[in-house]
Amino acid sequence: MLYLKRFGPLAVMTLLAVAVACGGGSGTTSAPAEEQAAAGGDASGPQAPMFAVDPLWPKPLPNHWLLGSTIGVDVDTQDHVWIVHRASTLAANETSVLNDPPTAEECCTPAPPVLEFDPEGNLVGHWGGPGEGYDWPSSNHGITIDHMDNVWVGGNGGGDSHALKFTRGGQFLLQVGVAGRQPDSLSTDSYGRIAKISVDGGVNEIYFADGYGNKRVAVVDADSGELKRFWGAYGNEPDDDFDERYVPGGPNLQQFLSPVHCAEVSASGLIYVCDRAHDRIQVFQKDGTYVDEMLVMPNTTGSGAAWDLDFSHDPEQAFMYLADGVNQRIHIIDRENLTLVTSFGDGGRQPGQFFGAHSIAVDSEGNMYTTETYEGKRVQKFSYLGMGPVTADYQGVVWPE
Numbered sequence: 001m002l003y004l005k006r007f008g009p010l011a012v013m014t015l016l017a018v019a020v021a022c023g024g025g026s027g028t029t030s031a032p033a034e035e036q037a038a039a040g041g042d043a044s045g046p047q048a049p050m051f052a053v054d055p056l057w058p059k060p061l062p063n064h065w066l067l068g069s070t071i072g073v074d075v076d077t078q079d080h081v082w083i084v085h086r087a088s089t090l091a092a093n094e095t096s097v098l099n100d101p102p103t104a105e106e107c108c109t110p111a112p113p114v115l116e117f118d119p120e121g122n123l124v125g126h127w128g129g130p131g132e133g134y135d136w137p138s139s140n141h142g143i144t145i146d147h148m149d150n151v152w153v154g155g156n157g158g159g160d161s162h163a164l165k166f167t168r169g170g171q172f173l174l175q176v177g178v179a180g181r182q183p184d185s186l187s188t189d190s191y192g193r194i195a196k197i198s199v200d201g202g203v204n205e206i207y208f209a210d211g212y213g214n215k216r217v218a219v220v221d222a223d224s225g226e227l228k229r230f231w232g233a234y235g236n237e238p239d240d241d242f243d244e245r246y247v248p249g250g251p252n253l254q255q256f257l258s259p260v261h262c263a264e265v266s267a268s269g270l271i272y273v274c275d276r277a278h279d280r281i282q283v284f285q286k287d288g289t290y291v292d293e294m295l296v297m298p299n300t301t302g303s304g305a306a307w308d309l310d311f312s313h314d315p316e317q318a319f320m321y322l323a324d325g326v327n328q329r330i331h332i333i334d335r336e337n338l339t340l341v342t343s344f345g346d347g348g349r350q351p352g353q354f355f356g357a358h359s360i361a362v363d364s365e366g367n368m369y370t371t372e373t374y375e376g377k378r379v380q381k382f383s384y385l386g387m388g389p390v391t392a393d394y395q396g397v398v399w400p401e
Contacts, residue, residue: 058121127170147201154194183213231288
């Protein structure tokens with residue numbers, strides 16, 4: 001059964017239970033990249049988007065500013081790149097000038113939470129933090145630029161049961177949800193530590209990956225913030241009492257695990273949900289009807305392999321790019337067939353490597369931007385090189401030639 005709860009403009013409507021054929025779904029499972037790499041590839045094989053890291057992007061920040069854990073990235077209609085980071089994750093020896101008493105003369109201080117870069121990597125805007133009329137998240141998480149170039153920010157800290165909407169200049173517009181609530185996947189007026197926010201501009205809707213506390217996808221009106229519908233894994237009613245863990249090789253679980261880390265709207269109208277700790281992507285129609293799923297690096301446990309995704313810049317969005325913050329890679333996936341084509345990246349601190357690959361976004365030219373949480377604390381650019389033959393299922397670090 002599909003569980004779908006809708007809410008009308010003025011009042012809560014009745015529960016809608018729609019019978020659907022959920023027995024389908026390929027349950028496509030990718031083999032670990034290390035095993036695939038041994039098979040190699042050849043120029044007559046499949047084609048995929050190719051990338052190389054740009055080690056000179058972005059340019060250095062001014063004012064001795066540093067980034068903390070960088071847990072969101074998006075690209076606006078001008079191809080400006082936006083990130084959000086957490087100053088609270090910077091250690092005392094990174095911000096020595098702020099110690100009491102200071103232990104350095106000049107270096108360093110946290111950058112403002114929200115930063116905007118132009119395509120060349122110049123910092124062109126910055127703002128964020130507590131202000132009048134809204135509750136800045138205790139642990140901001142995710143940033144999204146909507147179809148009107150407004151900026152949305154979520155949060156995954158204690159009491160972050162809401163999301164915020166600002167103009168691109170940082171003027172507060174809207175708070176969706178009541179701050180300070182406990183997680184409740186059936187709530188109609190609060191959320192459960194939202195991991196990411198996505199946009200369906202054609203119908204003026206916002207999708208919440210809800211989240212670190214809740215076990216659902218929630219859809220709200222972009223202007224009013226009114227909740228319109230929500231659903232759990234396979235379209236089921238989300239169940240906060242569900243406490244099973246993902247076991248590699250075991251049955252696929254009927255509930256999302258914590259966190260529900262992304263819910264991305266494709267050009268074809270399908271919604272792709274990152275069930276991070278389950279190593280899976282589930283696909284839905286906009287009304288919450290389950291369509292299909294795939295597992296990625298399915299022997300991954302702990303924080304899981306499915307962190308964030310975006311789509312290739314071609315009109316058909318033939319490929320998905322999935323950030324994997326445990327295996328420290330970007331996976332390139334055939335969107336139609338839900339099959340893993342190739343992966344790149346590796347663990348480390350050098351350009352093209354990752355330490356907690358967290359968020360991902362693509363600009364209109366096909367370039368990819370990633371951010372890193374934990375001690376990664378950075379944003380990277382991977383320049384799009386065009387389509388090329390897949391000669392290895394695991395490419396390693398994609399260094400420019």
